[in-house]
Amino acid sequence: MSEIHDLAATIQSRKGADPDSSWTAKLFAKGPEKCAEKFGEEAIEAIIEAVKGDRAKLVSEAADVIYHLLVMLTARDVTLAEVEAELARRAGTSGLEEKAARG
Numbered sequence: 001m002s003e004i005h006d007l008a009a010t011i012q013s014r015k016g017a018d019p020d021s022s023w024t025a026k027l028f029a030k031g032p033e034k035c036a037e038k039f040g041e042e043a044i045e046a047i048i049e050a051v052k053g054d055r056a057k058l059v060s061e062a063a064d065v066i067y068h069l070l071v072m073l074t075a076r077d078v079t080l081a082e083v084e085a086e087l088a089r090r091a092g093t094s095g096l097e098e099k100a101a102r103g
């Protein structure tokens with residue numbers, strides 16, 4: 001399985017785990033709003049590195065963003081498979097076409 005799928009499964013396995021045993025479980029224990037706040041923080045850190053043009057730090061922050069996105073989704077019982085299905089639904093339709101079709 002891909003790294004992201006493995007990570008999603010690991011994150012799912014932390015639901016209900018002892019918060020002292022795991023960063024992920026600690027986030028879940030704080031609630032979905034906190035998980036969303038943390039995702040936002042990491043997204044801003046990635047934006048800063050992208051603006052600065054620091055490739056190495058952008059790679060690291062992007063990994064933080066993907067991890068915290070998966071935590072935020074899992075906190076609301078949204079699966080990676082559901083997001084992939086949405087991306088598959090969009091495949092082949094240009095963003096320009098999609099926007100124009102909204103009327």
Ligand SMILES: N=c1c2ncn([C@@H]3O[C@H](COP(=O)(O)OP(=O)(O)OP(=O)(O)O)[C@@H](O)[C@H]3O)c2ncn1[C@@H]1O[C@H](COP(=O)(O)O)[C@@H](O)[C@H]1O
Nearest residue numbers: 007010011014021022023024025041042045063064067068
């Ligand atoms: N990919 C990650 C991952 N990315 C980031 N983090 C943690 O997210 C936390 C981010 O907290 P902070 O924002 O305070 O730290 P920071 O952003 O690095 O630094 P600041 O600039 O924000 O201060 C740190 O503790 C990181 O270690 C992660 N913690 C876990 N994982 C993965 O999730 C798995 C399960 O982790 P546990 O649930 O902790 O066992 C691990 O095996 C990893 O594969």
